[in-house]
Amino acid sequence: MAKKVIKGEDGKEYEVKTKKPFYKRIWFWILIVIVLFIGFGTMGGSGSSKSSESASGKATAHKTTNSEKGESSAKKSDASSITVDYNKYAVGSTKSFTTNYTDSSWNDATVTVNKVTIYKLTKPHKYNSANDGKFNAEGFVRLYFTVTAKSDISLYATQGTAIYSNGEQHEADSLENWDGDINNGATKTGAVTLPVESLANTSSLTTIRYKFTANPQSDMSVEKDYDFTLNLK
Structure with a gap:
């Protein structure tokens, strides 16, 4: 911590310890680096997942049913x-x-x-x-x-x-x-x-x-x- 000297009312000088701002502390910048590292890692993983899904995607098909056409069974009878x-x-x-x-x-x-x-x-x-x-x-x-x-x-x-x-x-x-x-x-x-x-x-x-x-x-x-x-x- 930094030290600051002030003079009291009695005329004597006193040392006062002051705290550094949190953004000047080393643990703050270590935390920032960790957060950025995790963030970039997540983005990279998400991108590769999408690419993998696109490459392995499949589509199936079937003949359109009478129900999907909006037709009822009565039409078959007619x-x-x-x-x-x-x-x-x-x-x-x-x-x-x-x-x-x-x-x-x-x-x-x-x-x-x-x-x-x-x-x-x-x-x-x-x-x-x-x-x-x-x-x-x-x-x-x-x-x-x-x-x-x-x-x-x-x-x-x-x-x-x-x-x-x-x-x-x-x-x-x-x-x-x-x-x-x-x-x-x-x-x-x-x-x-x-x-x-x-x-x-x-x-x-x-x-x-x-x-x-x-x-x-x-x-x-x-x-x-x-x-x-x-x-x-």
């Missing part, structure tokens, strides 16, 4: 059913056929069948036909049409008749009604759904013959008969 006249039928299997049938023989319209889908039900269901009464249906056939009018016409694809390769004949008597009056330049698309009474599987039917009529609105006495057969392969 995909395996067919609705006809507000009635839903459980479907065991389906088979679709892309067709290339187009009829432009009538100057007033062009008719195209784009696709045919056959539905095999999980079990027979009662079907109430307006023309054939009630019977057990084992499946359905759905024809997809596109009709382009070249004049004002009335076309009735949804009121046609189907004849299958298994000998069955059915009238299209469902509630589908996208056709009817179609004016010049307009294009209508829609489906026609018919029952199948006996259907072992979706490949059982090899041909579908379909018939319906149309006429120009200007002369209802003139009829155009459509009659075509689709080969299913």
Whole structure:
């Protein structure tokens, strides 16, 4: 410690010991060195740890689930059913056929069948036909049409008749009604759904013959008969 001499009230001189400031003491600077050493050591260790994690990181992947897409299990159910006249039928299997049938023989319209889908039900269901009464249906056939009018016409694809390769004949008597009056330049698309009474599987039917009529609105006495057969392969 440093010594300081002061004079008292009695006129005598006295020595007074004074303490050094803490920052002048050697233990303070030793402590500073230790703290800095620990601090730099921690920073260096943290950096090397990050580098190691980056080098050895792994990523895994999986197919996005329906839950992650926000889809519910009800959508799966909808995909395996067919609705006809507000009635839903459980479907065991389906088979679709892309067709290339187009009829432009009538100057007033062009008719195209784009696709045919056959539905095999999980079990027979009662079907109430307006023309054939009630019977057990084992499946359905759905024809997809596109009709382009070249004049004002009335076309009735949804009121046609189907004849299958298994000998069955059915009238299209469902509630589908996208056709009817179609004016010049307009294009209508829609489906026609018919029952199948006996259907072992979706490949059982090899041909579908379909018939319906149309006429120009200007002369209802003139009829155009459509009659075509689709080969299913």
